[in-house]
Amino acid sequence: MSNTVNILIGLVVLARLCWRQTQKRLVREDRKPTVLLILAVLGVVSLASFFKGGTPGTPAVLLLIGSLIVAALFGLVRAYTVRLWRADGQLWRQGTWLTVALWVAAIAIHIGLDFVIDANSPAKGLGSASILLYLAVSLGAQRVVVQSRANHVVAA
Structure with missing residues (x-):
């Protein structure tokens, strides 16, 4: 896929x-x-x-790995901005404005790292080629922590 297509898909998925x-x-x-x-x-x-x-070269790959670590860290932090509550015997969740702000910040950091990665790579486009994986890692980390928190709400 082209860089533009990856970025557009990433932005649609983010929205x-x-x-x-x-x-x-x-x-x-x-x-x-x-x-x-x-x-x-x-x-x-x-x-x-x-x-x-x-x-892409070693520096670019190391920056990509760092970017994926940042994705996971943002997911972990974002998970604690999700409200959990019980109503009518069921457990509910809802992200807050801070959840959205952290999503936007995470993507902004990835885009910034995309420029740094491209500057350190003879093969351009590694950052944009990784946007969907970045979203998956971040969402996965958030999901694991929210589910863990939900399990504690159920037990309480």
């Missing part, structure tokens, strides 16, 4: 994620992480396609 996270939703343990899996698969396919086209 949808932010919108969905601000909606009141039931916490269900049996829910499959479909969106997360789709993002992860598309992200890996995009990266694999990128690596077929050229070698």
